[in-house]
Amino acid sequence: MKVLVVGANGKTGHHIIPLLKAAGHTPRAMIRNFDQRADMEALGAECVAGDLEKPLGYAVKGNWTVMMAAGSGSKTGPEKTTEVDFHGVLSLIETCERMNVRRFIMLSAMNTDDPETGPEKLRHYLHAKAGADARLRQSLMNWTIVRPGSLTDEPSHELLDIAPSLGPIDENTRISREDVAKVMVECMAHDNTIGKSFDVIDGKIPLKEALESI
Numbered sequence: 342m343k344v345l346v347v348g349a350n351g352k353t354g355h356h357i358i359p360l361l362k363a364a365g366h367t368p369r370a371m372i373r374n375f376d377q378r379a380d381m382e383a384l385g386a387e388c389v390a391g392d393l394e395k396p397l398g399y400a401v402k403g404n405w406t407v408m409m410a411a412g413s414g415s416k417t418g419p420e421k422t423t424e425v426d427f428h429g430v431l432s433l434i435e436t437c438e439r440m441n442v443r444r445f446i447m448l449s450a451m452n453t454d455d456p457e458t459g460p461e462k463l464r465h466y467l468h469a470k471a472g473a474d475a476r477l478r479q480s481l482m483n484w485t486i487v488r489p490g491s492l493t494d495e496p497s498h499e500l501l502d503i504a505p506s507l508g509p510i511d512e513n514t515r516i517s518r519e520d521v522a523k524v525m526v527e528c529m530a531h532d533n534t535i536g537k538s539f540d541v542i543d544g545k546i547p548l549k550e551a552l553e554s555i
C-alpha cells in the first residue's frame with residue numbers, strides 16, 4: 342500500500358519509513374528539500390516534493406494512506422505554528438479528502454483535548470494541534486489520532502500506556518519517537534483504532550496488546 346509520510350525527514354519520520362517498508366508497504370516521503378532525497382531513498386522511501394504551506398495535490402495524489410508526522414518545531418514563533426500546525430495540516434486534510442485518501446493517521450500531542458490545562462508555554466501549539474485534530478474528526482476518511490507525551494530519542498521499549506486520556510503532560514509522560522512510529526504503523530493493521538483518539542506514553546503493556554485495548 343502506498344503511504345505518504347508528511348514530515349518524513351523529521352526524527353519520528355525517520356523511524357516511520359523503514360517500519361512501513363518492513364511491513365510490506367510502499368513509503369513515500371514528502372520532503373520540501375531535495376537534498377534529503379538520498380537519505381530518504383536509503384531508508385527505502387520514494388520521494389515526492391511537498392510543503393504544508395503550499396498546494397499539496399501533487400504530493401497527495403495516488404496515496405491510500407497518509408501519516409502526518411510534520412511539525413513547525415519549538416524554535417519557530419507562534420505565527421509559524423499557526424501556519425504549519427494548523428493551516429498547513431487543515432490544507433493537507435482537505436487535499437486528502439479531494440484526492441480520495443482513505444486512511445489518515447495523525448501524530449498529535451497529549452493535552453490537545455484540553456489545551457488550557459497544558460503547560461502555558463505550549464498552549465498556543467496545543468490549540469493549533471487541537472484545531473487540526475478537530476477538522477480531521479469531521480472527515481469521512483478512516484482517521485486515527487495518536488497523542489504522545491513528550492518525545493525522546495531513547496530506544497523503543499514497546500511497553501506502553503494507551504488510553505483516551507492520560508491526564509496532563511508532566512515529567513513522567515514521555516515516550517520514544519521510535520515507539521510512536523511503531524504505534525502509527527501498527528494502527529494500519531488495527532482497524533479498531535479507526536475513529537479513535539488516544540494518548541500514549543511509556544508504560545507496562547506490550548504495544549500490540551495496548552493498541553488492541555483501544
Ligand SMILES: NC(=O)c1ccc[n+]([C@@H]2O[C@H](COP(=O)([O-])OP(=O)(O)OC[C@H]3O[C@@H](n4cnc5c(N)ncnc54)[C@H](OP(=O)(O)O)[C@@H]3O)[C@@H](O)[C@H]2O)c1
Pocket residue numbers: 347348349350351352353354372373374391392393394409410411412413414425429448449450451489490491492493518
Ligand atoms: N517534541 C515533542 O515532545 C512532541 C510531543 C508530542 C507531539 N509532537 C509532535 O510530533 C511530531 C513529530 O515531531 P518530531 O520531533 O519527530 O519532528 P521533527 O524532527 O521536528 O521534524 C519535523 C518535520 O516536519 C517537517 N516540516 C516542518 N515544516 C514543514 C512544512 N511547512 N511542510 C512540510 N514539512 C514540514 C520538517 O521538514 P524539514 O526536514 O524540511 O525541516 C521535519 O521533517 C510533530 O507533529 C510534533 O508536533 C512532538
